[in-house]
Amino acid sequence: MNSELFLVVGVVLGMLFTELTGISPGGLIVPGYIALFWNQPARIALTAAIAIATMFAIKFLSRWMLLFGRRRYALFLLVGFTIRAGAQLILPSLFPALGGLEAVGWLVPGIIASDIDKQGAPKTFLALGAVAALVRLVDLVVL
Known part of the structure; x- marks a missing residue:
């Protein structure tokens, strides 16, 4: 599957999962x-850590900024992007054995962090793992 x-x-399975359980799998x-x-x-572990x-x-x-709504979500994306960029610059020099390890996507960590903030890490990561596994299953079985 491409x-x-x-x-x-x-996206389809994430929407279905959210509708059925009320838990978001880390964003659509x-x-x-x-x-x-x-x-x-x-890469997945680094993404989760970020x-x-x-x-x-x-x-x-x-604590010092009034954050809600779109402003809060935008800050999640920007901070996630910044931490990911910093990790990409710093990790290779600190841990050469990791090679060019990078997180998944530039905005993905911020999207996941936003859901963690809303519903907690265990729910978010379990839902994300379940839906991602279903996507792989669809790839193996159907496509």
Whole structure:
């Protein structure tokens, strides 16, 4: 299955999952991206770590800034982007054995962090894992 189909199937399954359970799998486009990189667990783990760091950074910033709605979501995206860029610059020099390890996508960590902030990390990561696994299953069985 090509990358566009992964994203489309991820959006459809993510919407169905959210409608059936009331739990968001880390945003609508995220399960497709995670499924796309399913065979690269280090990238997925780095993405999760950046998402958690982003969530804590926003919680820290919200002590001094009035954050809600679109402004809050935009800050999740910007902080996630910034942390990801910093990790891409710093990690190779600190841990050469990692090679060119990068997170999944530039906005994905911020999108995940926004959902973690709303519903907690366990629900978000379990839902994300379940939907991404379903996307891979669709790839293996149907397509």
